[in-house]
Amino acid sequence: MPRETHPSICRFCHANCGILVEVEDGRPVRVTGDPENPAYFGFTCAKGRRLPDQHAHPDRLLHSQKRGEDGRFTPIASEAAMDEIAARIGEIVKRHGPRAVALYPGTYSGPHPASIPAGVGFMLALGSKMVFTSAAIDQPGKHVANAIHGRWLGGSHVFDESDVWMLVGNNPLISMSGGIPPSNPSRRLRRAKARGLSLIVIDPRKTEVARFADLFLQPRAGEDPAILAAMLHVVIREGLYDSAFLLENVAGFEALSNAVADCTPAWAAARAGLDPFEIVAAARLFARGPRGCAVAGTGPNMAPHGNLTEYLLLCLNTLCGRWRRAGERVPNPGALLPPALGKAQASGPRPGWGKGESLRSRPLGNSAAGLPTAALSDEILYEGDERIRVLVCLGSNPVAAWPDQRKAIAAMKKLELLVCLDPKLGATSGLAHYVIAPKLSLEVPGLSVSSEGVEQTYVAHGYPEPYAQYTKAIVAPPPGADVIEEWEFFHGLCRRMGLPLTCYPLRAEAGVLRGRREAFALDMQKKPSTDEDLAALMNGSRVPLDEIKRHPHGAIFDAEQAARPGTPFAPKPEHAVVAPADPGNTDRLDVANADMLRELAGIRRAPLPPVLEGAPHATPPVFQLISRRLPNVYNSSGRDLEALQKGRTWNPAFLHPDDLAMLGLADGDRIEIASSHDSILGIAEAAPELRRGIVSMAHCYGDGPENDDKLRELGSSTGRLIDNLRDFDPYTGIPRMSAIDVTIRKA
Numbered sequence: 001m002p003r004e005t006h007p008s009i010c011r012f013c014h015a016n017c018g019i020l021v022e023v024e025d026g027r028p029v030r031v032t033g034d035p036e037n038p039a040y041f042g043f044t045c046a047k048g049r050r051l052p053d054q055h056a057h058p059d060r061l062l063h064s065q066k067r068g069e070d071g072r073f074t075p076i077a078s079e080a081a082m083d084e085i086a087a088r089i090g091e092i093v094k095r096h097g098p099r100a101v102a103l104y105p106g107t108y109s110g111p112h113p114a115s116i117p118a119g120v121g122f123m124l125a126l127g128s129k130m131v132f133t134s135a136a137i138d139q140p141g142k143h144v145a146n147a148i149h150g151r152w153l154g155g156s157h158v159f160d161e162s163d164v165w166m167l168v169g170n171n172p173l174i175s176m177s178g179g180i181p182p183s184n185p186s187r188r189l190r191r192a193k194a195r196g197l198s199l200i201v202i203d204p205r206k207t208e209v210a211r212f213a214d215l216f217l218q219p220r221a222g223e224d225p226a227i228l229a230a231m232l233h234v235v236i237r238e239g240l241y242d243s244a245f246l247l248e249n250v251a252g253f254e255a256l257s258n259a260v261a262d263c264t265p266a267w268a269a270a271r272a273g274l275d276p277f278e279i280v281a282a283a284r285l286f287a288r289g290p291r292g293c294a295v296a297g298t299g300p301n302m303a304p305h306g307n308l309t310e311y312l313l314l315c316l317n318t319l320c321g322r323w324r325r326a327g328e329r330v331p332n333p334g335a336l337l338p339p340a341l342g343k344a345q346a347s348g349p350r351p352g353w354g355k356g357e358s359l360r361s362r363p364l365g366n367s368a369a370g371l372p373t374a375a376l377s378d379e380i381l382y383e384g385d386e387r388i389r390v391l392v393c394l395g396s397n398p399v400a401a402w403p404d405q406r407k408a409i410a411a412m413k414k415l416e417l418l419v420c421l422d423p424k425l426g427a428t429s430g431l432a433h434y435v436i437a438p439k440l441s442l443e444v445p446g447l448s449v450s451s452e453g454v455e456q457t458y459v460a461h462g463y464p465e466p467y468a469q470y471t472k473a474i475v476a477p478p479p480g481a482d483v484i485e486e487w488e489f490f491h492g493l494c495r496r497m498g499l500p501l502t503c504y505p506l507r508a509e510a511g512v513l514r515g516r517r518e519a520f521a522l523d524m525q526k527k528p529s530t531d532e533d534l535a536a537l538m539n540g541s542r543v544p545l546d547e548i549k550r551h552p553h554g555a556i557f558d559a560e561q562a563a564r565p566g567t568p569f570a571p572k573p574e575h576a577v578v579a580p581a582d583p584g585n586t587d588r589l590d591v592a593n594a595d596m597l598r599e600l601a602g603i604r605r606a607p608l609p610p611v612l613e614g615a616p617h618a619t620p621p622v623f624q625l626i627s628r629r630l631p632n633v634y635n636s637s638g639r640d641l642e643a644l645q646k647g648r649t650w651n652p653a654f655l656h657p658d659d660l661a662m663l664g665l666a667d668g669d670r671i672e673i674a675s676s677h678d679s680i681l682g683i684a685e686a687a688p689e690l691r692r693g694i695v696s697m698a699h700c701y702g703d704g705p706e707n708d709d710k711l712r713e714l715g716s717s718t719g720r721l722i723d724n725l726r727d728f729d730p731y732t733g734i735p736r737m738s739a740i741d742v743t744i745r746k747a
């Protein structure tokens with residue numbers, strides 16, 4: 001059979017790059033970037049190019065699995081698995097109520113837009129609110145800060161039009177996440193630099209993106225709140241703020257000014273191990289703008305005070321007036337999202353925490369980031385009757401990803417029913433009662449909506465233009481396989497349990513104001529096709545899905561195109577520009593949330609940390625373990641793709657060469673890394689781009705203590721070093737997952 005080439009969407013990660021897939025004998029054989037894609041311009045990374053290996057991997061599950069009494073897995077037909085799981089959930093709910101059932105959607109619920117709505121729809125039909133997502137152990141501070149600061153309904157400035165951009169602990173050139181649009185960020189960054197963008201990066205590691213920085217601050221980890229408070233101090237002291245904007249739209253300026261009055265650059269610099277002038281320079285450069293935005297990533301969100309860091313960043317953006325005004329163009333009027341109805345006004349603050357369901361095992365409730373996933377192990381291990389007994393993992397891997405790995409393993413083992421929708425028998429699915437084998441991305445239709453929709457959650461995220469792509473399924477699953485889509489699993493459970501399945505659209509938090517989507521019920525008698533499900537999910541989109549389907553390489557559905565005769569979506573003026581505020585609107589953005597200012601005051605009063613210049617001082621020296629991403633893995637996925645790892649299947653413990661020398665270590669040495677909670681083995685590797693006193697390691701490696709001897713094969717679990725009961729955020733429950741004190745010695 002001849003080779004055919006199809007344009008499609010890469011869904012190895014959330015970035016949704018436009019790709020070309022070559023198919024031979026019904027199998028994907030080669031993936032390259034699609035040069036005809038108008039937003040990604042042919043970009044792919046090594047992971048995307050290995051999609052064929054992922055689909056054909058010998059360890060891929062082609063049949064669902066059931067674990068027997070002896071712990072061994074045997075294949076089970078997916079229909080039979082759903083029969084048994086539905087019956088089991090029914091029994092447990094009858095005995096203990098629906099609250100005994102929890103859902104944990106993780107990384108691989110993202111690539112398939114129908115998954116989460118169906119999973120959450122199932123939970124609501126069952127009557128359980130126990131939905132925990134990976135967002136609560138990712139950047140929960142973003143959700144909390146957006147809520148308590150309030151939302152600007154006209155949207156933020158976007159990267160492609162900005163004069164200054166500040167990245168605090170994120171590395172979008174590798175992660176495709178955070179501030180620089182996911183569509184070919186390195187091309188966008190180069191073009192922005194060429195037209196004069198000033199870039200500020202704050203990170204203990206001189207990252208790939210930091211190499212492009214005009215101003216790079218390399219602080220100790222965990223000092224972002226102090227640095228940002230000092231930047232606010234400078235902006236206020238030097239009058240660099242947008243007073244007209246503040247007068248009209250902001251509450252709490254005076255209280256904020258008082259709160260940062262003694263957060264001087266000298267104080268913050270002493271905490272962070274910087275030169276005070278670096279902080280002054282960053283504040284001045286950022287405030288000069290006139291257009292731009294400051295965003296943070298996972299690093300500072302995983303270090304303590306993540307809510308405060310995100311809150312101070314919003315305050316900085318607000319003081320500098322970095323929001324779209326009446327009459328300004330809306331850069332992304334929407335494609336798969338409903339049309340923009342941008343308005344130049346605030347929507348006042350809402351509570352960031354303390355609503356709805358709370359845990360039984362710990363005094364933690366629901367926050368704007370959802371239920372506290374970092375405490376889900378406790379809720380399963382809890383001895384009370386109201387514990388969680390059933391967990392459904394939707395494209396997620398608690399043993400790899402949750403803080404305190406040993407506790408996560410104990411929790412997985414205690415569950416009465418653990419079901420994983422996962423193509424692999426891995427760290428968590430290997431402990432499951434049932435593993436449902438899913439179709440992989442090239443076997444299902446897809447949409448670029450997660451990359452577009454992230455605008456609804458985070459400021460300065462998403463696409464800077466109305467780009468969208470649809471892909472049909474490119475190949476059928478391998479012959480003989482019995483694999484299903486995640487949403488079909490939940491539909492199957494609901495059908496068996498006599499429950500309706502209603503899908504609810506995403507709630508907007510941060511982006512421009514947009515039109516609504518309607519909830520809809522799936523037909524329970526006749527299962528819809530995935531295309532029908534996707535069409536229903538995209539109700540209210542600015543560009544009809546059928547129109548998007550007419551552009552297989554993806555398209556930017558801009559005004560020019562919309563103006564063509566016969567085009568079914570209109571360049572209506574109300575979608576193209578930010579409307580003036582409603583007369584009489586009194587909502588204000590809040591820059592003086594009392595809880596946040598109290599938290600800042602606590603930091604201001606705290607003693608200076610001991611580790612400062614050069615080498616760590618204590619004996620034995622105390623290092624800060626920080627989080628990071630590696631280019632050739634996506635959380636716990638990709639480690640088994642040989643062509644991607646090229647022999648390095650572990651996660652090195654990166655250290656500054658001078659620190660290696662000080663510890664008497666060489667590249668490749670086995671080391672023991674100990675926190676106050678636990679210890680792991682690691683393999684040292686020199687990284688001159690790190691600040692001294694830092695050890696930088698990727699997460700989601702190391703598959704549990706019984707595999708500790710396979711250090712070079714599996715790497716090691718940084719999650720095991722984390723104590724989920726220590727230094728945790730009182731609202732979201734996220735514990736200290738970066739900036740963790742550790743000691744290091746040769747193993």
Ligand SMILES: Nc1nc2c(c(=O)[nH]1)N[C@H]1C(S)=C(S)[C@@H](COP(=O)(O)OP(=O)(O)OC[C@H]3O[C@@H](n4cnc5c(=O)[nH]c(N)nc54)[C@H](O)[C@@H]3O)O[C@H]1N2
Binds near residue numbers: 135
């Ligand atoms: N110490 C530490 N811990 C961390 C982090 C950190 O930086 N440091 N980062 C945190 C962050 S940001 C996140 S988001 C979480 C991630 O937390 P999780 O989402 O729980 O972890 P993943 O490893 O991404 O789990 C993805 C699972 O999906 C499976 N999978 C792969 N492809 C498919 C597919 O097509 N369909 C389905 N159904 N499943 C598939 C994989 O085999 C894997 O088991 O981890 C968090 N944990």
Ligand SMILES: Nc1nc2c(c(=O)[nH]1)N[C@H]1C(S)=C(S)[C@@H](COP(=O)(O)OP(=O)(O)OC[C@H]3O[C@@H](n4cnc5c(=O)[nH]c(N)nc54)[C@H](O)[C@@H]3O)O[C@H]1N2
Binds near residue numbers: 171177203633634696
């Ligand atoms: N290739 C690849 N891409 C991914 C992933 C992956 O595993 N691999 N994971 C995906 C996921 S789940 C997510 S959430 C996103 C995350 O996307 P990003 O947030 O961009 O994640 P990182 O690249 O880890 O960048 C975090 C940075 O924070 C720095 N850092 C650590 N601690 C601190 C601190 O206390 N203060 C400051 N200022 N900096 C600190 C680290 O040195 C690191 O450079 O990436 C996604 N993309």
Ligand code: SF4
Binds near residue numbers: 012015017044045046
């Ligand atoms: S960046 Fe993500 S979406 Fe793009 S090719 Fe790589 S894995 Fe695929």
Ligand SMILES: [Mo]
Binds near residue numbers: 134138
């Ligand atoms: Mo994440």
